[in-house]
Amino acid sequence: MKKISKASLSKSFWRWWYGNLTCFTHEHMQTFGYMWSMLPIIQELYPTKEEQAEKLRTYYPFFNTEPQIGCIVVGITAGLEEARANGAEGIDDEMINGIRAGLMGPLAGIGDSLIVGTYIPVLLGIALGLSEGGSVLGPIFYIIVWNITSIWFQKFIYDKGYELGGNAVEMIVGEQAMAFRESIIVLGRIIVGAMAGSWVSINTSVILTYGLDPETGDKIPVFLQEKLDGAFPGVLTMVFVLLCWWLMSKKKVSPVKVMLLMVILAFVGVLIGFFDPGLSY
Amino acid sequence: MSISWLQAGLLGFMSVLAASTPAALGTTVGNYTLNRPLVASLFVGLILGDVPGAITIAIPMQIIYIALVTPGGTVAADLRAVSYIGIPLAYVTCVSQGLDLAGAEAQGIAGALGALVGTVGTVMFYGTAMMNLFWQHYGWARLDKGDFNVLTKVEVFLPIVTHIVISFIPVTILVYYGAGAVENFKSALPMEAWYMKALFTLGSLLPAVGIAILLKSVINKTTDLIYFVGGFALAKSLGLSLLAATAIGGMFAFVNFQIAMASYKGASSGADDEEDI
Numbered sequence: 001m002k003k004i005s006k007a008s009l010s011k012s013f014w015r016w017w018y019g020n021l022t023c024f025t026h027e028h029m030q031t032f033g034y035m036w037s038m039l040p041i042i043q044e045l046y047p048t049k050e051e052q053a054e055k056l057r058t059y060y061p062f063f064n065t066e067p068q069i070g071c072i073v074v075g076i077t078a079g080l081e082e083a084r085a086n087g088a089e090g091i092d093d094e095m096i097n098g099i100r101a102g103l104m105g106p107l108a109g110i111g112d113s114l115i116v117g118t119y120i121p122v123l124l125g126i127a128l129g130l131s132e133g134g135s136v137l138g139p140i141f142y143i144i145v146w147n148i149t150s151i152w153f154q155k156f157i158y159d160k161g162y163e164l165g166g167n168a169v170e171m172i173v174g175e176q177a178m179a180f181r182e183s184i185i186v187l188g189r190i191i192v193g194a195m196a197g198s199w200v201s202i203n204t205s206v207i208l209t210y211g212l213d214p215e216t217g218d219k220i221p222v223f224l225q226e227k228l229d230g231a232f233p234g235v236l237t238m239v240f241v242l243l244c245w246w247l248m249s250k251k252k253v254s255p256v257k258v259m260l261l262m263v264i265l266a267f268v269g270v271l272i273g274f275f276d277p278g279l280s281y
Numbered sequence: 282m283s284i285s286w287l288q289a290g291l292l293g294f295m296s297v298l299a300a301s302t303p304a305a306l307g308t309t310v311g312n313y314t315l316n317r318p319l320v321a322s323l324f325v326g327l328i329l330g331d332v333p334g335a336i337t338i339a340i341p342m343q344i345i346y347i348a349l350v351t352p353g354g355t356v357a358a359d360l361r362a363v364s365y366i367g368i369p370l371a372y373v374t375c376v377s378q379g380l381d382l383a384g385a386e387a388q389g390i391a392g393a394l395g396a397l398v399g400t401v402g403t404v405m406f407y408g409t410a411m412m413n414l415f416w417q418h419y420g421w422a423r424l425d426k427g428d429f430n431v432l433t434k435v436e437v438f439l440p441i442v443t444h445i446v447i448s449f450i451p452v453t454i455l456v457y458y459g460a461g462a463v464e465n466f467k468s469a470l471p472m473e474a475w476y477m478k479a480l481f482t483l484g485s486l487l488p489a490v491g492i493a494i495l496l497k498s499v500i501n502k503t504t505d506l507i508y509f510v511g512g513f514a515l516a517k518s519l520g521l522s523l524l525a526a527t528a529i530g531g532m533f534a535f536v537n538f539q540i541a542m543a544s545y546k547g548a549s550s551g552a553d554d555e556e557d558i
Contacts, residue, residue, distance in 0.1 A: 023435050023439065036435075113499050190509070198522075242506070262487060270478045
């Protein structure tokens, strides 16, 4: 009965943790990182050079996912490779690559929306609050909390993937996992709203009309911004965020093009007097 | 004030460690730690000799790019340029003009510069991915000959060559000469000019794109936007902090989980109870 040593598993984990994207290209994305990470395991399980080369070939196909949550896939294939070396039936290149291909899409979705899209911005948001006045507390808080929690999480799911092997698939795409994921995403939506409310501030300088000061008789401007905020604070900001979202998700406009549109809106808006930051030296 | 070659070189070196997706220090430490402008500002501050100042000037830049997600390897902006070109140049500009770093003018300049240099980062990102193609093709050729050790070379050492060409040299040069150029910022680019106003406005519009990218990743159907609008009102109308809003959001998430699990259990009643994950 062959068993992967702790040292090889840990080598495989750290290689993936470090190397998942170091040699990124659009052609093979994370394939080289994957092979580099599987190599210690393959070399330990199979004695001959020919066998090693053959087994490494299993990991030639394209691989790309959110690499941090993707640790679990590498763990799973380590478990599967061990079972295959012990002669388990039904584990062949096709089965392993079926699992890899089947998981990389859903995991990229979870990783992008939960880790990169929600967890990191929330940590950064807290760090921004701590940084006010130029305090180093903010960056230090982020460096420590993000790295400790993230590395712990990656090691945890790698080990879980190895333990469970193919059974881990249910843990990721099963119904309970779906319910949990959907609920976390509910939290994500509310936080994204709160982030927009806290950090984005788009104001117009349009003056609707002039009123008269009853005492002095001076003209005082009536700002559109104040009227809008009276109805729903920050509504103009919200409209802009929703416009960008609508363009990207419903009209399939790329983020770069939406940014270009913002450049145009900024220039046109200033020229017609809609925007005026009112800054001077 | 100006930036010395040593300081510029150190900033170039930091940009290598922190390059976006293919960072020399990997994804977790490189891309998601050192690449973030707020974290970078600590190191930029150490290099320039004013940590609180660099952090203060980095805050509006971090806000613009707070929600940067890179789905499928397509990036809108690589933050290495914002962090290690944008922050030092914004800092030098504001100090040269004698502006209060926490004031609206300095923060506006930081946002505008951050918006501008983001595009430099995008070029760097695609340049890095292109140049790495050489190493991968070399790797495939050696693998066919049974040379497993080539993987370590391709993964660890050869990308450093890419980083020197695409990151280290350009960042060092841009920071060194850029710092000289922004000395004359005031006369060349007056804040009252319409194009400068547009640039400042752009700095306030771009965060909306970042938030929208994020929003796209958590919204499946249009009615999900109700949560977003609610969260917006929590922060803007009720003035809740992000953590307080997280507490309220957590409540909704918990209720949602209970309901989802109840309907799940209902649907699978009769079958054996499954273990919790």
